[in-house]
Amino acid sequence: MEVKLEGKHAVVTGAGKGIGRATALALVRCGAKVTAVTRTQADLDSLVQECAAITPVCVDLCDWTATRAALQDVGPVDLLVNNAGCAALESVLEVTEEQFDRSFNVNVKALLLVSQIVAGGMKTRGSGGAIVNVSSQASQRALRDHAVYCATKAAVDMLTKVMALELGPHQIRVNAVNPTVVNEMGRRGWSRPDKAVAMTTRIPLGRFAEVEDVVHTILFLLSDLSSMINGVTLPVDGGFLAC
DSSP states (O other), X not given: OOOXXXXXXXXXXXXXXXXXXXXXXXXXXXXXXXXXXXXXXXXXXXXHHHOTTSEEEXXXXXXXXXXXXXXXXXXXXXXXXXXXXXXXXXXXXXOOHHHHHHHHIIIIIHHHHHHHHHHHXXXXXXXXXXXXXXXXXXXXXXXXXXXXXXXXXXXXXHHHHHHHHHHGGGTEEXXXXXXXXXXTTTHHHXXXXXXXXXXXXXXXXXXXXXXXXXXXXXXXXXXXXXXXXXXXXXEESTTGGGX
């Protein structure tokens, strides 16, 4: 079944690279109008060069005042992908205050803020909508040297469920995708062959995910093909969480 999103306006955060960038481009191919949000102007410039139909917004989502100002004029939004995120890969005994605060500010606090802005507009218009939060398998399994990352993604999962509970009556669906290691983004944490093998042997399909694996799932959850799916945390993990 083909995903068709003509007439829809989508906002994608963390759209400069990786899953966010690929999602923004895929949404355009599905017929949606897309606003791409990221904090790096060079990434936005190259994205617009690749697809001139995308509307760029450059803002640091950790700055609540700047984010509200940047998004107040984006117009009616039907679809939101909260993809912006960061990873502080340190052991429990080595995590710094700066790493802790930045991780929660980007992965959780910014997600809540953007959702408030967008979902508030959806509720006011009474037209419903769909939100997808990008979480991780790390929300549901402890991973060595991922203490803060695991904690932030667990928070994303529970925030997704509460958002689904509160926004569902307004016909706003909220779901999360929970990928395993994604090849393009996983180089920092899983570049050592021995470490990569230790993880892939725990994945029944025997491989890491590709960006497209995650993007296709996001598109499904945004579309009317999933119109009765609300409040799920959907693994895109090759079976890792099933073991």
